[in-house]
Structures are given as C-alpha cells and as structure tokens.
Amino acid sequence: MLPEAIATYAAVAKEAGGNPSSIHWAGRAARRALDDARDKVADYFGVEAGAVVFTSGGTESNNIALQGWLNQQPPGGIVSTRIEHPSVLRPLERWQQIGDSPWRVTLIKPNRGGAVAADAVVAAIGEETRMVSIMAANNESGVIQPAAQVAAACRERGVAVHIDAVQALGKLDVRPLVQHADFVSFSAHKIGGPAGVGGLIIRRGRQLQELAPGGGQERKRRSGTENVAAISAFAAALGKIDFAAISPLRDYFEQQLQQRIPQASIIGGECDRVGNTSLFSIPGLEGETVLMQLDLAGFAVASGSACSSGQRRPSHVLMAMGMSPTEARSSIRVSFGPEHDPSDADALVAELCRVQSRLRAMRGG
Ligand SMILES: Cc1ncc(COP(=O)(O)O)c(C=O)c1O
Known part of the structure; x- marks a missing residue:
C-alpha cells in the first residue's frame, strides 16, 4: 500500500468511522468521505458519480456484472476469452453446465504471444449473444487486449459488454474502456490501495439483478455497509503510481x-x-522450484502454475497460449513497482543465475 493510502485509511477510520447510511453526525462524516471518494473515482474514469459502485474487489465486481446481468436474460450465447481471470471463467462455467439449457459459452483463444484478436471476438457475436466479457490486460502475461475495440463493436450491435479492467487500472487509459462498455471492473490493490476494495462502473440505464440482497446500499446495486476507510484509501492511491x-x-x-x-x-x-x-521461462527449470529458491533469497515472484485443491496445475492462460504443460510450469512472473530500481533487477538476475547453477549441480550437470 502506498503511504498516502495508509495515511488516508488511518485518518478516515479515525475521523469518519460512522456508518454512511446513518443520519447522525458520525454517519454524515462517513457519507462525506464516501461521496468525496466516489467523485474522485468518477472523475478519473470520466463518468458521473452515480455510475460508480464500490465492491469488495475485482472478483465481486466481475461476478456482479456477469451474474447480475445474465441471470435476468433469456438463454442465449456468451462470448469471452480463454485467458480471463477465474472470477470471470468460473461463473461462465456455470452457464455452460446448466443442464440441457441452450446457453452457449464461446471462449476465444489468444495467439501464441497471449493477445486475443478483436475480430475473432466480434465474429463470435451472434443474434442470441447476451453478453461479451473481455479483460483489458492479462494478469499473467501483462498483454494488452483489444477491449475498447470489442466494446465499441458490441455497442454498435446492441450487445452488453463487460470489461475486466483490474490489471489495466493505472497502466492504460481507462476512459476509452468506459466509453462503450456497460460494466467495467476494477480493484484497489493493483494500484497501491488496500486489498478487499474495488468497484464496478455501470452504464446509466443498465439494471443488474441484486446478487446479495440486503440494505440496498450503493443504490441497490451492492448491499452492505461501505468500507469507507478502504474506499477513501483507494481514491487516495488512484493515479499515484506512474506505471x-x-x-x-x-x-x-x-x-x-x-x-x-x-x-x-x-x-x-x-x-x-x-x-x-x-513473464519468462527458463527451459529445464521448474517455475515452482525457482520461486521457492527466490523466496529464500527474499524475492516474491509468481510461477506459471496455480495451486488448487493441493494440485499444481499449469496456468490456463499459458495453456491457452499453446504452451505444453512443461513449458507452462517453467514460467515465472515478476512484477515491478515504484519501490524498485535497477539494482533490484540486477540482484534478481544474479540470483536467478545462482539458482540455475545450483539446480543444475543438483541434477548432476
Ligand atoms: C484480471 C483480474 N481480474 C480480477 C481479479 C480479482 O481481483 P480481486 O483480487 O480484487 O478480487 C484479479 C486479481 O488478481 C485480476 O488480475
């Protein structure tokens, strides 16, 4: 978390810790902080304040957009890509599994570099398509996807479109994304804000079914008392890191x-x-082993396999890009932040060389 986000979190928690739905002085202070944060986020995206819904992060935003929209549509088609985050792919799997219903989910493959072609997504849209969902940038490869073009094409065809902009926030101009999209998801912890807070930009007039009915906060689009300190910390972090x-x-x-x-x-x-x-791979080295060796040396990196139910599976993104499971398992992802400088890059490369020699020696050659 950025220092300014931590300072804002502490100040708001201390001075505006009330419930923004209460009408007493403490509630009003929290409401002012919430309104202020919403205005900042709306300004950043170039939308009206009423378009911004705060959530618990990218996962919830993606689920609200997909399920909240599709639950109220007649069966039809959904178009997305094979490299989406699990918070898009898993909900889509549900529609795929609905008994003998005529829901059809089409997932477009990326090329070997990890980019999805806008034409391929648009070509998959048919008369019965109820929604298109595409990410703006991939979380494993960092590869930028043609989300704005796809959104513009969907708008021309009158098809609802959702963009997962979690990895794009702060790194790409998000205004062209909201221009044509109906729903745009974002998350605070990717830009130096706190984890557990994010949001969804909703185009005016688009109604979503409430997934978790409750007190009707966020204009009945996301019930639950808003985490005002975290939301304010997010707004304070917005635009601060020069990616x-x-x-x-x-x-x-x-x-x-x-x-x-x-x-x-x-x-x-x-x-x-x-x-x-x-994102890189070193043939012959298992990403997970390298990760553990680097961890011992103080580096926090990710590998191309995801741990689920105790099994190490090669990443679905790398597999969709046409890699073999062995290639996918040899990949390592490094993310740089504003706290790093060339000496960190040098130290990491030096450590990778040491790890490579050590592992080679252990294998006997
Ligand atoms: C592309 C993408 N979408 C969604 C998410 C989920 O966001 P959150 O961790 O805020 O739930 C992530 C998180 O890494 C992501 O990278």
Missing part, C-alpha cells in the same frame, strides 16, 4: 536476464504489454 515510468526498469531486467541466461525467453514480449509485468 509508465516502471517499464524501462522491466525492459532493463529482461535485457539483463537474456544476456546472462540466453535460453530464457520472454513470454508475450512481442505484444503490447502493461509496463510492470515480466
């Missing part, structure tokens, strides 16, 4: 990596990517 300034550091890291370990390949390197993410 564009981080990309030279990411590029420097990749250049050093390939110089010192020539077999390393940068995944999605040929595509447009957000500036802070580097």
Whole structure:
C-alpha cells in the first residue's frame, strides 16, 4: 500500500468511522468521505458519480456484472476469452453446465504471444449473444487486449459488454474502456490501495439483478455497509503510481536476464504489454522450484502454475497460449513497482543465475 493510502485509511477510520447510511453526525462524516471518494473515482474514469459502485474487489465486481446481468436474460450465447481471470471463467462455467439449457459459452483463444484478436471476438457475436466479457490486460502475461475495440463493436450491435479492467487500472487509459462498455471492473490493490476494495462502473440505464440482497446500499446495486476507510484509501492511491515510468526498469531486467541466461525467453514480449509485468521461462527449470529458491533469497515472484485443491496445475492462460504443460510450469512472473530500481533487477538476475547453477549441480550437470 502506498503511504498516502495508509495515511488516508488511518485518518478516515479515525475521523469518519460512522456508518454512511446513518443520519447522525458520525454517519454524515462517513457519507462525506464516501461521496468525496466516489467523485474522485468518477472523475478519473470520466463518468458521473452515480455510475460508480464500490465492491469488495475485482472478483465481486466481475461476478456482479456477469451474474447480475445474465441471470435476468433469456438463454442465449456468451462470448469471452480463454485467458480471463477465474472470477470471470468460473461463473461462465456455470452457464455452460446448466443442464440441457441452450446457453452457449464461446471462449476465444489468444495467439501464441497471449493477445486475443478483436475480430475473432466480434465474429463470435451472434443474434442470441447476451453478453461479451473481455479483460483489458492479462494478469499473467501483462498483454494488452483489444477491449475498447470489442466494446465499441458490441455497442454498435446492441450487445452488453463487460470489461475486466483490474490489471489495466493505472497502466492504460481507462476512459476509452468506459466509453462503450456497460460494466467495467476494477480493484484497489493493483494500484497501491488496500486489498478487499474495488468497484464496478455501470452504464446509466443498465439494471443488474441484486446478487446479495440486503440494505440496498450503493443504490441497490451492492448491499452492505461501505468500507469507507478502504474506499477513501483507494481514491487516495488512484493515479499515484506512474506505471509508465516502471517499464524501462522491466525492459532493463529482461535485457539483463537474456544476456546472462540466453535460453530464457520472454513470454508475450512481442505484444503490447502493461509496463510492470515480466513473464519468462527458463527451459529445464521448474517455475515452482525457482520461486521457492527466490523466496529464500527474499524475492516474491509468481510461477506459471496455480495451486488448487493441493494440485499444481499449469496456468490456463499459458495453456491457452499453446504452451505444453512443461513449458507452462517453467514460467515465472515478476512484477515491478515504484519501490524498485535497477539494482533490484540486477540482484534478481544474479540470483536467478545462482539458482540455475545450483539446480543444475543438483541434477548432476
Ligand atoms: C484480471 C483480474 N481480474 C480480477 C481479479 C480479482 O481481483 P480481486 O483480487 O480484487 O478480487 C484479479 C486479481 O488478481 C485480476 O488480475
């Protein structure tokens, strides 16, 4: 969390800790803080304040948009991509599994670099398509997806469109995304705000079914007492990290990596990517093993396999990109932040070289 987000969280929790739905002085102070945060977020996206719904994060925003919309539609088609976050793919699986209902879910494959073609998404839209959902940038590869073009095409056809902008926030201009989309999800912890808070931008006139009925907060679109301190901390973090300034550091890291370990390949390197993410693989090294070795040396990185039910499965994103399970398991993801400088990149490359030699020695060659 950014220092300004932590300071705002503490100040709002102390001075405006009431329930924003209460009409006494403490409630009114919380309401003012909430309104102020909503205005800041609305300004940032270029929408009216009433379009902003605060949620517990990207997962909830994606579920509210997809389920809240589709639950009230007649059966038909849904178009999305194979590289979406599980908070999009898992709800879509439900529609796929509805008995003998005529719901059809079409998931478009990316190319080998990890980019989905706008034409392929648009070509899959038919008369009966009830919703299109596409992410603006992928969380594993950082590869930018043609979400704005897809949204514009959907709007022309009168088809509802949801954009998962969780990884795009702060890194890409989000205004073209909200211009045509009906629903845009975002999350605070990707931009230096607290975890457990995020939101959904909803186009005026689009009604969603309430998924968790309750007190009717957020104009009956998301019930539950708002976490005002976290929401204010999110608004305070918005736009504070200059992600564009981080990309030279990411590029420097990749250049050093390939110089010192020539077999390393940068995944999605040929595509447009957000500036802070580097996904690479080192043939012969298991990502998970490298991750553990790096952890011992103080580095926190991610690998290309996801742990679920105690099993290590290769990432669905990398598999969709056409990698073999072995290739996918050898991938490692590094994210840079404003706290890093070239000496961190050098230290990481040096450690990767040590890990490679150590693992080679253990294998006996
Ligand atoms: C693309 C994408 N969508 C959704 C989410 C879920 O967001 P949250 O962790 O705020 O629930 C993430 C989180 O990493 C993400 O990267």
